[in-house]
Amino acid sequence: MATLLKHSAKYALSGRLARLCVHSRHGGLQCLQPCLLPHQRSASTGSKILVEMDNSTGIAVLTMKSPPVNSLSLDFLTEFSISLEKLELDRGCRGVILTSALPKIFSAGLDIMEMCGKSPEHCGEFWKAVQEMWLRLYGSSMITIAAINGSSPAGGCLMALACDYRIMAENPKYSIGLNETQLGIVAPFWFKDTLVNTVGNRVAELSLQLGLLYSAPDALRTGLVDLLVPEDKVLSTASQTMTQWLAIPGENAIGSNPRVSSSKVDLTPKVHMVDLSHSSESMCSLNWIPWTCSNRA
Numbered sequence: 001m002a003t004l005l006k007h008s009a010k011y012a013l014s015g016r017l018a019r020l021c022v023h024s025r026h027g028g029l030q031c032l033q034p035c036l037l038p039h040q041r042s043a044s045t046g047s048k049i050l051v052e053m054d055n056s057t058g059i060a061v062l063t064m065k066s067p068p069v070n071s072l073s074l075d076f077l078t079e080f081s082i083s084l085e086k087l088e089l090d091r092g093c094r095g096v097i098l099t100s101a102l103p104k105i106f107s108a109g110l111d112i113m114e115m116c117g118k119s120p121e122h123c124g125e126f127w128k129a130v131q132e133m134w135l136r137l138y139g140s141s142m143i144t145i146a147a148i149n150g151s152s153p154a155g156g157c158l159m160a161l162a163c164d165y166r167i168m169a170e171n172p173k174y175s176i177g178l179n180e181t182q183l184g185i186v187a188p189f190w191f192k193d194t195l196v197n198t199v200g201n202r203v204a205e206l207s208l209q210l211g212l213l214y215s216a217p218d219a220l221r222t223g224l225v226d227l228l229v230p231e232d233k234v235l236s237t238a239s240q241t242m243t244q245w246l247a248i249p250g251e252n253a254i255g256s257n258p259r260v261s262s263s264k265v266d267l268t269p270k271v272h273m274v275d276l277s278h279s280s281e282s283m284c285s286l287n288w289i290p291w292t293c294s295n296r297a
């Protein structure tokens, strides 16, 4: 199921992202400024995301740099999805490390200001961008590693969960978890599935019901993250881990892993997310963005 979803994502997104680049005020392709660095490195930066590509290793580092807390605004989500799509289309890129440039924060999750007092159309566009970003990350044919160098509640945690591997700074002050219920949000099924796949049924059930945020050591104990390292080693450990993952035979292997040989598998979309973008009423009735409902009442 996960594999099918991952493959369906590839096709569902490229058309919309292409449209965003041309039509939307949030489009970011034109704002990504390429520049060349020594040693086969290249970098492009928008206002919220920095992408650094090492062509000699095939590893890209995607750094979120949107103060104060890397919240997932519509602009952020769009720039993120476009950056990831560009890497996906780059056959030389085989792995992406996701990290933050901000001290103490990986990402604070959805930008709450995007959901307060906005029109149903805006909410629809926003929610669609959320789903697209998750599909693009979870559905990536590249290896994805989250280098979690700060707190990562709610949507920040889901971003990390959408990656293949999670390395977190061992600072007990940093927390991570799907705390949506604490905020009055019922987590959609794809949050639940992503968490269950990572920590198992019982831990996921307790986490979601109680909206638990785990300290870094507790996150390791529950399996929410895979590894804790000193804060200044998060990125270097992510690079080393990526190198190990990329050493696994891919493109030419018999029965090869679809994550690293996407061109060899059937990418026909078979599974689709629930598209709520046309109906903010649906969002409200499902309690996904309850404060939007109260604003509209």
Ligand SMILES: CCCCCC/C=C/CC(=O)SCCNC(=O)CCNC(=O)[C@H](O)C(C)(C)COP(=O)(O)OP(=O)(O)OC[C@H]1O[C@@H](n2cnc3c(N)ncnc32)[C@H](O)[C@@H]1OP(=O)(O)O
Pocket: 068, 069, 071, 072, 104, 105, 107, 108, 109, 110, 111, 112, 113, 130, 133, 134, 137, 151, 153, 154, 155, 156, 158, 159, 162, 179, 180, 183, 185
């Ligand atoms: C993969 C796809 C993603 C799918 C997403 C699925 C959807 C999930 C639902 C959500 O994500 S709902 C959002 C839930 N987020 C939170 O509950 C986080 C709330 N924030 C915090 O817990 C803390 O702010 C922090 C992140 C731990 C940072 O704490 P710190 O003490 O360092 O800073 P603050 O003083 O609290 O905040 C600084 C500044 O940032 C503003 N802010 C914080 N969080 C958000 C946010 N989510 N959206 C918008 N703005 C946020 C805060 O208001 C402060 O602003 P100010 O102007 O300086 O007062």
